[in-house]
Amino acid sequence: MIIPPNDPQKQFVLAVEALTVSFDGFKAVNDVSFYVDENEIRVIIGPNGAGKTTVLDLICGRTRATSGSIKFRDMDLTKMSESNIVLAGVGRKFQNPSIYDDLTVFENLEISFPRGRSVFGALTFRRDAEVRRRVEEIAETIFLADHLDERAEFLSHGQKQWLEIGMLLIQDPDLMMLDEPVAGMSVSERKKTAELLHKIIKNRSVIVIEHDMKFVEDIAHRVTVLHQGKVLSEGSMDRVKHDPRVIEVYLGH
Numbered sequence: 001m002i003i004p005p006n007d008p009q010k011q012f013v014l015a016v017e018a019l020t021v022s023f024d025g026f027k028a029v030n031d032v033s034f035y036v037d038e039n040e041i042r043v044i045i046g047p048n049g050a051g052k053t054t055v056l057d058l059i060c061g062r063t064r065a066t067s068g069s070i071k072f073r074d075m076d077l078t079k080m081s082e083s084n085i086v087l088a089g090v091g092r093k094f095q096n097p098s099i100y101d102d103l104t105v106f107e108n109l110e111i112s113f114p115r116g117r118s119v120f121g122a123l124t125f126r127r128d129a130e131v132r133r134r135v136e137e138i139a140e141t142i143f144l145a146d147h148l149d150e151r152a153e154f155l156s157h158g159q160k161q162w163l164e165i166g167m168l169l170i171q172d173p174d175l176m177m178l179d180e181p182v183a184g185m186s187v188s189e190r191k192k193t194a195e196l197l198h199k200i201i202k203n204r205s206v207i208v209i210e211h212d213m214k215f216v217e218d219i220a221h222r223v224t225v226l227h228q229g230k231v232l233s234e235g236s237m238d239r240v241k242h243d244p245r246v247i248e249v250y251l252g253h
């Protein structure tokens with residue numbers, strides 16, 4: 001069941017309505033609607049092939065919708081290019097970290113800073129100081145303050161995932177989307193990642209795709225369950241995990 005907005009005037013960060021995409025007649029996403037609030041962590045769960053990744057692909061403009069709308073504040077993302085969607089404030093982290101192994105943690109964050117390398121000659125000094133301050137602030141947030149000079153290739157798998165989250169954070173997106181951020185992480189890294197998400201939510205909204213139900217319980221404000229391209233259930237984790245339809249197609253397996 002989709003929770004429709006009670007107040008039609010209410011402004012959501014993201015309003016996805018009747019979103020559909022067909023690949024050669026196969027509807028991978030079929031009439032999906034959901035609404036994400038300010039400062040909300042929304043988790044999308046569902047069996048393999050349910051359409052979760054495709055929904056994120058549609059939001060970030062990598063895949064074009066066949067029909068439906070995706071409103072991000074007052075912009076319709078279905079009409080925008082992938083790069084303009086990023087500029088509008090939507091950041092996406094893919095499943096595999098795409099960091100630069102031969103650069104240090106500092107450099108990875110630095111190159112992700114918008115206009116990180118100054119072209120304004122005389123202003124360079126000030127700009128550099130600002131970049132350094134921001135890089136250090138983000139490194140602290142992602143538990144890598146003591147690793148700034150370490151080459152990224154020597155980080156643990158979990159630290160690489162955090163670095164990539166940091167590379168998104170430094171761009172200060174209003175909506176951040178993470179695809180299975182704790183896959184392959186140790187239990188303690190998962191706990192810290194949950195902590196990290198609760199920290200960064202203060203200024204933004206986050207959509208996470210995840211299969212680890214313990215982690216979902218730790219982070220989700222609301223959960224949307226997809227099944228065969230459709231919304232099967234939606235609500236708090238507690239409500240969703242007791243929904244017999246969700247148990248039948250997903251959680252019971």
Ligand SMILES: Nc1ncnc2c1ncn2[C@@H]1O[C@H](COP(=O)(O)OP(=O)(O)OP(=O)(O)O)[C@@H](O)[C@H]1O
Nearest residue numbers: 023027028029046047048049050051052053054055
């Ligand atoms: N570009 C494409 N062309 C054709 N079919 C596609 C394309 N992208 C996705 N699909 C199909 O759409 C369906 C949904 O895929 P999607 O990757 O979104 O599922 P998912 O819920 O993310 O699954 P998983 O948990 O395994 O990552 C699958 O059947 C997939 O094969």
